Amino acid sequence: MDKLDVKLWTLAAKGQIVPDRSLLKTPEQIKAIQESADLNTAVLDHVAAHIRKGMSTEEIDRLVYDYTTQHGGIPAPLNYQGFPKSVCTSVNNVICHGIPDENEILKEGDIINVDVSTILNGYYSDASRMFTIGQISPEAEKLVRVTKECVELGLKAAKPWGHLGDIAYAINTHARQNGFSVVEDIGGHGIGLEFHEDPYVSYVTPKGSEMVLVPGMMFTIEPMINEGSPEFYIDEGNGWTVYTIDDGLSAQIEYMVLITENGVEVMTK
Template identity: 75%
Template sequence: MERNELCWCGSGKKYKKCHMPIEEKIMMHAERGEIVPTRKILKTPFQIEKIRKSAELNTAILDEVARQIHIGMSTQEIDDIVYRFTKEHGGIPAPLNYQGFPKSVCTSINNEICHGIPDENIILEEGDIINVDVSTILDGYFSDASRMFKMGKVSERAERIVRVTEECVKLGLEAAKPWGHLGDIADAINTHARANGYSVVEDIGGHGVGLEFHEDPFVSYVTPKGSEMLLVPGMMFTIEPMINEGSPDFFVDEDNDWTIYTMDDGLSAQIEYMVLITENGAEVLTK
């Protein structure tokens, strides 16, 4: 673009005062052979504000689940809460009918790594740990986050894996800095998980989000520091490592083709933040 043209992002500013300095810096990194984001990956100011609204609703839904979740309820009841609250506030549950997924939320318990399907016959019991993964569409814009819940008094090993997973996500967030790399996030997470005797699932990771449910880039949590895509202001993605007690290996439920289990039947925990890279660091949009 010409320096004095209005910027492509729709900010109303001249290109030279908006994205020109950013794109010149991106080009410098590209010339070094680094992986850099395209304009399509960078969210515009208008898109960011719309996605913020979706993220606010997503957080409110998780807060509502946190208020109502209890021992003795079925995971279908969690799905009912998510569906009803989302619809009452003008949103659409993003998982519902996504590539055939039959429910409005993912509920993954104990040795289920992710994509657990709510069911009226699955009852939360004392000692369970459960990941509730909520994804929301509001006015065509997407948001995504998940939380771990502990049912009553849980075992020491369950308590510990949830705590370490929380620590991993926070360390990953701290490593998410503009002009760093996705690999910096992965290294922080993987290093802490391994130091505590855990493994990180390798073949499932985070993703870009906002305009679609899943966008580029893929976010690995096992790659080296300084590797993968350059982090640039305007990028939006999830930080959601899946931490396993034992092996990182897994298998998919043959009956539903969705639920993913630990191969060795060990516990698994996952916490998901949705973040926006800014000029100063990473802003958490929903968690």
């Protein structure tokens, strides 16, 4: 039993939730996952350079598919548990898992989350950005801005040997202080060797709770911040798209992070 095993065993004996060693990435795995993450960032940059008023969300899907495959990658969402497209495009009142559609045209005042996930040489990466189309309302601007602040505060709260709940507390507190709500039943996830790994990452749990943040852990920080109620419903027709229950706006920004001995490292955003 090495020093890390002893430390994990000691924490577990005190009632702390600790990750299985299989969740701690090796230096070799981290290097390979970072290559996937670099491509993921490049895909998002490619979308940022082309997204515009008047384009369809289907066009965004083609941008993502073409760029990813031309650079040796595979879009992770494509055919994942039956998802039909290469990217999630969530506009205005869509919380997440929006499906690109040739009939969905971006218009002045829209806000859209583009969620890109990439497989490269068998390794996974995942991040999303909010884009604003033309002049948006002051309310939409505040929501997008506060969502970005929430993610940055969550990142700042992520410290080795702290807890996932520290991240959640920072995010939930800031969102509520600004009059917004955090979606409770959809969260982040571990990633790297699979698309979705443990741990589940909540954004509404108390400070000091949940899994201990051990160096080598890799997961997403991706809170979904709603203008109104945190409640939602899922489109019965496609079984994927998640909408706000009150038709209010929703925003989400996703970073993929690695806990290190000295802090936290953003792999793609």
